[in-house]
Amino acid sequence: MTGWDISPSGVQRVLTETAQAAESLGTVDEALQENLPSAAASAGTIQQGGVEKSGVTGPVGSALAEFFNAYAKKLKYVAVRTSNSLDGAATATNAYVRGDLEMAAQAQASALKEPKIDLPGGGGQQGGR
Numbered sequence: 001m002t003g004w005d006i007s008p009s010g011v012q013r014v015l016t017e018t019a020q021a022a023e024s025l026g027t028v029d030e031a032l033q034e035n036l037p038s039a040a041a042s043a044g045t046i047q048q049g050g051v052e053k054s055g056v057t058g059p060v061g062s063a064l065a066e067f068f069n070a071y072a073k074k075l076k077y078v079a080v081r082t083s084n085s086l087d088g089a090a091t092a093t094n095a096y097v098r099g100d101l102e103m104a105a106q107a108q109a110s111a112l113k114e115p116k117i118d119l120p121g122g123g124g125q126q127g128g129r
Helices: 009-041 059-112
Strands: 044-047 049-057
Touching: 009 059, 049 059
Parallel strands: none
Antiparallel strands: 044 049
């Protein structure tokens, strides 16, 4: 690769859209935490001998709880990984922009330097030699 071709405004747009999409990960987790107990309770409890045992979660409720425990960890992992990726992309783009500004400043400083002219025969020698 001979160079970079990054559009900082394009990166910003993509990061903004990705961050907005990632926000839903947090709301999904909150909704699961809020609604799962109700769903587990609505799935029924264990009955023994035709008598329902209050508070004893049935097999569907237990499966929902296991699903949530496994899913919550993965969801949090994806949320943290997404956040870290967004931060990394923003940091890299900012460094790219700073690098461009530094290169432009160096080019401008070089252009403003006094030119050094070395004429043939110079250097204190007479007769052009």
